[in-house]
Amino acid sequence: MLNQLKAMIQYLLPKQMLTVIFGWLAKKQLGIVTTWMIQGFSKLYKIDLSEAQISNVKEYKTFNDFFARELKQDARPIDASTNSVVMPADGVISQFGTIQDNLLLQAKGHFYTLDSLLACHPDMIKFFKNGAFATTYLSPKNYHRFHMPCDGTLREMIYVPGSLFSVSKATTECIANIFARNERVICLFETDFGPMAQILVGATIVGSIEVAWEGLITPPRDGIMKRWTYSGEVKLSKGEGMGCFKLGSTVITLFASNAIEFDSHLKIGDQVRVGQKLAERI
Template identity: 80%
Template sequence: MLNQFKAIIQYLLPKQLLTSIFGWLAKKRLGKVTTWLIIGFSKLYKINLDEAKLSNAKDYQTFNDFFARELKDGTRPIDDTANVVVMPADGVLSQFGSIQANQLLQAKGHFYSLESLLACHPDMIKFFTNGSYATTYLSPKNYHRFHMPCDGILREMIYVPGSLFSVSQATTQGIPNIFARNERVICLFETEFGPMAQILVGATIVGSIEVQWEGVITPPRDGIMKRWTYAGEVKLTKGQDMGCFKLGSTVITLFASNTIEFSSDLKIGNTTRVGRKLAERI
């Protein structure tokens, strides 16, 4: 009942307006106000700033700088074992497993289709039908940068406009097809494991999605699908920083059929950490 109530609230909220206002405020240099906000936010969500390269709240000029903070070298060691795929983000493993034909599990009782998630891109649908997926949810308390699960060469990126529903546990259980309804950035890589996609899902108050090779992808939010293609000039290594959310959201990682096997100790609800083992080659 509570989750249903939260879902109803999501439908009623002016999500685009709230996100625009928050995004505007988060990039303002407000001096001591910014510092107080960061200190309060860190206490509320129990954020360990000692892990960050800038460990003093006063060192951040804007709230966005704090959201996009980098960690000290070595804070997230990368499993460099051959044939191992690593976790792309700090957060919670909300779902993982096999894509049944073209269906992915969102939450108990809720499935969504590969076609809707991938904006009906015919080649990508073919690549990942009967493949594997892992959904990592980043809450406001988490480190907000996302990383490569394996070495890869970027081949294509697509921005898909959409809504900005919250992607918390309550709303994923209460709002059908939420990941395919929200705005998202789809990054397709060629890897030693075959095709791999990282899908960066927007959400309420996520003021921005940014990637290393193109900068800020959203905003602006003009409702137009955009596509970039690459000829091998963007190469990323396992564990490398891909970009960031300006507040938490969700990363969905896709692999083709019969290429990886998830670690036997993984469970839904597990805490994830960048660089830890997620899966290995079959």
Template identity: 85%
Template sequence: MLNQLKAIIQYLLPKQLLTVIFGWLAKKQLGKVTTWMIMGFCKLYKVDLSEAKINDVKAFKTFNDFFSRELNEDARPVDAGDSVVVMPADGVISQFGTIQDTQLLQAKGHFYSLESLLACHPDMIKFFKNGLYATTYLSPKNYHRFHMPCDGILREMIYVPGSLFSVNKATTESIPNIFARNERVICLFETELGPMAQILVGATIVGSIEVPWEGIITPPREGIMKRWTYDNEIKLTKGQDMGCFKLGSTVITLFASNAIEFDSHLKVGNIARMGQKLADRI
């Protein structure tokens, strides 16, 4: 009942307006006001800054600087095993498993399709049909940069406009097709495992999704799909930083069929730590 009430509130909220307002506020240098915002946020969500390169809240000029903070180099050791695929972000493993034909599990009783998630891209649908997926939810308290689970060459990136529903546990259990309805950035890589995709899902108050090779992808929110293609100029290694959210959201990682085998200890609800083992290459 409570989840249903939260879902109704999500439908009624002016999500785009709230996101625009918060995005504007988060990039402003407001001195003590910025510091108070960060201190309040850290207290509310129990944010741990001890592992961050900058751990003094007064040193952040904007809220976005705080939210896109980097960690100390030794904070997230990357499993160097040749066959190991690592977790792309800190957060919680909300779902993982095999794609049933083209159906992915969002939450108990809720499925969504590759067609809707990948904006009907025919090649990508073919690549990942009957493949594997892992969904990592980043809560507000988490480190909000996302990384490569394996070595790869970027081939294509697509921005898909959409809604900005919150993607926490309550809403994913209540709002159908939420990941395919929300704004997202799809990054397709060529890897030794075959094709691999990282899908960066926006949400309410996520002021920005940013990647180093193109900068800020959203905003602006123009309501149109955008596509970039690449040759061999963008090569990323396992564990390498590939961008950030300017507030919490979700990363969905897709693999081709028979490319990996998930770690035997992995369970839904596990805490995810970037760089730790997610799966083994087959």
């Protein structure tokens, strides 16, 4: 009942307006006010700043600088096996498993389709039909940079405009098709494991989504789908940074059928970190 109430509130909230206001505030240099905001946020979410490259909150000029903070070089060891796929982000594994023909599990009782997630892109749908997926939820307390699960060469990127529903456990259990309704950035890579996609899902108060090779993708939010194609000039290594969110969101990772097998110890609800083993080559 409580989760349903939270979901109902999501429909009533002015999500776009809240996101614009917070995004504007988060990029302003407000001196002592910025420091107070960061201190309060860190205390509320029990954030461990000792692993950050900058551990003194007074050195962050904006809240965005703090939120997209980089970690010390050895803070996230990357599994070194050539056959392994690693976690792309810190967070919680909210779902993972096999794509049943065209259906992915969102939460108990809720499914959504590859067609809707991938904006009806025919080639990508063909690549990942009956494939494997893993959904990683990043809460406000998490480190908010996302990384490559394996070596890959970028072939295509698509920005899909959409809603900005919260992607917390409460809303994913109650709002149907939420990942395909929300704003997202789809990144398609060619890898030694076959095609791999990382879908970066926006949410309420996610001020921006950035990627390393193009910079800021959103905002602005002009409601237009955008597409970039690449000819091999963008190559990223396993564990290398892909980009960042400004506030909590979700990363969905897709592999083709019979490409990977998930780690036998992995369970829904697991707290995970960048670089830990997610799966291995079949």
